[in-house]
Structures are given as structure tokens and as C-alpha cells.
Amino acid sequence: MQHRNYECPKCHNRTYQVDQMQATGGLFTKLFNIQNKRFTTVTCERCTYTEFYKTKTSTITNIFDFFTN
Template identity: 80%
Template sequence: MNYECPKCHNTSCDIDQMQATGGLFSKLFNIQNKRFTTVTCKKCTYTEFFKSKTSAISNIFDFFTN
């Protein structure tokens, strides 16, 4: 991966995913319907978020497992 931190110019990072709720319905039923890919600098911990697509089946699975 070709990465350079915009803050400290370090070239190593961690990539992970984060989920969040959206509107009122999602919050009431604890459905994590917003997904983001995170890129975090290993040196200064500056983190960027990139929106990822979610599928309907993952939202349904999330609803029944909460």
C-alpha cells in the first residue's frame, strides 16, 4: 500500500473498519447501517474515515443478532 500520513508524513498505517448507526429507526433497533474504513497512522494516530457500502443482508443479520 502506498500511504503517507498528511500530518507527520509517516509511511506505515493500520487499516480497520468501524460501524455506526444512522437515523432514529436504526438507533432504536441498534442497527449498525453505516460502515467506514479507517486508516490510522502508526506514528501519530491521525485517522481518516472512508465510507463503505453496506448490503441489505448484513443489515438484516445485524438486526437479528442484537
């Protein structure tokens, strides 16, 4: 995901960092610590305001995560 024209909505800065974040979904995934929700984050380098963009996950990735917990 590219944000070439990204501008922070709070401070209007144009420098940022892109990273990934994983989270659990419902009760089953919390109990077994399966992080089946994935997001791309864009963080402003000046004020650290962060936006999250949902990223698609694959079934194979979720199965691998289940067995490598």
C-alpha cells in the same frame, strides 16, 4: 481497500493500520441499535491520525445485524 502509497497528512509517516468501524445512521437505526453505516479506517502508526472511508453495506448484512442485536 489498499493504501500502498498512503502518507499521513499530519506527520508524513508511511506506516499505518487498516481496520473497520460500524455506526448507526438515523433515529430508527439508533433505536434498534442497527449499525448500517460501515467505514474502513486508516490510522497512522506514529501520530494516530485516523481517516474514515465509507464502505458499502448490503441489505442482507443489515437484516442479519437487526436479528442478532
